[in-house]
Amino acid sequence: MARDQIKVPFGYEPPAESQKGTVLVFETFEDWTADEISACIAWAEERKFVRAIFYPQHEETLRRMEIRTEMPYYARVKQLEQLLEDVDSTLQIELDKWEGKRKKYTPLDTSLSFLTEKSPGPHFICMSDRYANLFVTYPSFKEWIKKARLVIFTQFRVPLHGKLHDYAERWETVDFGNGS
Template sequence: MKRETAQVPFGYEPPVRTVKGVLVFYDSFESEREEDLEEELAAALVTARQRNFTKLVLYPLHEETLRRMTKIPVLPYHKREKSLIAWKQESGSSLVTLESWEGRRKKYTPFEAAVRHLEEIYGGPLFLYVTPEMANRLAGYDAFKEVIKRIRLILSTAPGEALHPNLEKFRSRWDVAGEASADQANRDK
C-alpha cells in the first residue's frame, strides 16, 4: 500500500472544531397558551446558539404518535405545523429547520424510527431537546436503551421527583439546558 504524505507549514495547528452537531426539539408543540409555546421555542433556540449547534430541528409529532404516547387529544398536525412555520419566519434565524417527516407519514412513528431518520438526514452527533415529561415517556420504551447510546438528551427544565429508572441509569447521557454539564465545564477549563 502506497503512503501519502502531506506537507503543512511549520507550526500548523488544525482548526479547533467549534460546532458540535444538531439539536432536535422532539415535542408535540401543543400548548394551552401560544406565549408558552413561543417561550419554549425561544429557549431551545438560545440553547442551540449557546452550545454552537449547526441546526435546531423542530420535529413535531403526528397526532397518532401522540395518541399512543399520551392518550391526550391534540390539535391536528397541520395546525401545529402552521404555528411552527410562523414562529420560524418570525424568529428570522437560519439555524431553525422544520422536519415534516411525520406529517408525510401520517401515522404512528416509533421513537427509534424517528431517531434513525434524523441520523440519516442530519448526521451526528444528535441531541434531542425534550421536556422532562417527554424524556420519562421515551425512557419507558424498550428501544430507549439502544437509542440513548447513539444520542444525548437535553432536558428543557430540571426533572421533578419522578424520574424513570432508565433515565437514572443513563444519567451521563443527558443534562439540563440551563445548567452547564460537567463534561462541558471540564472542556472549558
C-alpha cells in the same frame, strides 16, 4: 487552474472545529410560545450547534404514546412555522413534516433513525420531561442513549424516571422558561 500557496508558521495546527451536530426537538408544540422557541434556539446557539430540527408528532403517534393534544397536526405545524419565521438565528432551523406525510403512528425509533441519517452528528435529542419518561421505558432506549445525548427540558415539572439515573452522564436538564 493554479493552486494558491498558503504559508503557515512551523508547528501550525488548524483550529478545532467549533460547530457541532444537530439538535432534534421532539414535542407536540401545542402550547409553545415565541419566548420558549427563542430560548430553545438561544440554548442551541450557545452550545454551537449547526442545525436544529423541530419535529412535531402526528396525533396517532401521540395517542399511542398516551399524550393528549387538542390541536390537530396541521394546526400545530402551522403555528410552529409562524413561530419559527420570527426567529433570527445563525442556526439552520428546520421544521420536519415527515410524520405528517405518513399520517399514521410512527414509532420514536423510526423517527430518530430517519432524522439521524439525514443530519450531521453528534446528535442531541431534546424532549420534555414527560416525553423523556416515556422514552426511557422503550426497549430501544439503551441503544439510543449510547448514540445520542438526551436533553430534557423541564416543561411539565414531573419527576424523572428512575432508569434515567443509570445513564446520568448521557443526559442533562435545561429550562426554556415554560410557564406550564
